Amino acid sequence: MATVSYTRMADMTEADLKLLEADAAADARELPGRLMDAVAQLERFQGADKVTRLEHSLQSATRAHRAGKDKEYVAATLLHDIGDTLAPHSHGEMVAAVLRPFVSERVCWIVQKHALFQAYYYAHLMGEDRNARDKYIDHPFYDDCVEFCEHFDQNCFDPDYDSLPLEFFRPIVEEVFRRPRNAADDLEFVAP
Numbered sequence: 373m374a375t376v377s378y379t380r381m382a383d384m385t386e387a388d389l390k391l392l393e394a395d396a397a398a399d400a401r402e403l404p405g406r407l408m409d410a411v412a413q414l415e416r417f418q419g420a421d422k423v424t425r426l427e428h429s430l431q432s433a434t435r436a437h438r439a440g441k442d443k444e445y446v447a448a449t450l451l452h453d454i455g456d457t458l459a460p461h462s463h464g465e466m467v468a469a470v471l472r473p474f475v476s477e478r479v480c481w482i483v484q485k486h487a488l489f490q491a492y493y494y495a496h497l498m499g500e501d502r503n504a505r506d507k508y509i510d511h512p513f514y515d516d517c518v519e520f521c522e523h524f525d526q527n528c529f530d531p532d533y534d535s536l537p538l539e540f541f542r543p544i545v546e547e548v549f550r551r552p553r554n555a556a557d558d559l560e561f562v563a564p
């Protein structure tokens with residue numbers, strides 16, 4: 373494969389950029405597959421829960437699909453905990469960063485804030501404020517995040533639920549993550 377002419381980006385030429393863009397396009401086509409792999413790897417994580425993190429994610433996405441949510445919402449629901457392994461203390465932020473170029477601001481915000489909103493179900497058991505999420509009570513997506521946690525997250529630890537298999541969601545993930553529609557990283561354009 374042809375390689376660029378530079379060793380520091382300050383020396384990059386337009387020809388170099390074209391080479392990079394071709395490679396980035398190929399790389400982008402593989403993104404949905406890498407995201408599916410990230411979901412599959414959640415199989416290794418269970419802890420004391422009755423289901424693995426993978427089963428939890430499948431249950432979340434299945435419930436969202438059966439509730440009639442659109443593909444973007446279902447894909448985000450499937451992916452909402454893939455940050456657990458690398459960002460256990462900020463996984464919502466991490467997954468929101470993955471989603472941001474591809475989904476609506478609303479769906480991105482739901483995933484970004486879901487850990488705080490989900491704490492409603494257990495924070496009081498630790499002597500903490502279960503209503504800490506109410507600092508966002510006037511936010512336009514507050515009710516959406518409450519709904520996500522109530523119907524598609526806190527209730528998805530049931531070993532007897534008939535979740536759809538991971539492969540059912542592959543075409544949905546492929547469609548949603550086919551091409552970015554929003555710029556990110558403070559850029560004015562969608563990066564190659």
Ligand SMILES: [Fe+2]
Nearest residue numbers: 452453486487
């Ligand atoms: Fe989570």
Ligand SMILES: [Fe+2]
Nearest residue numbers: 428452453525
């Ligand atoms: Fe979750």
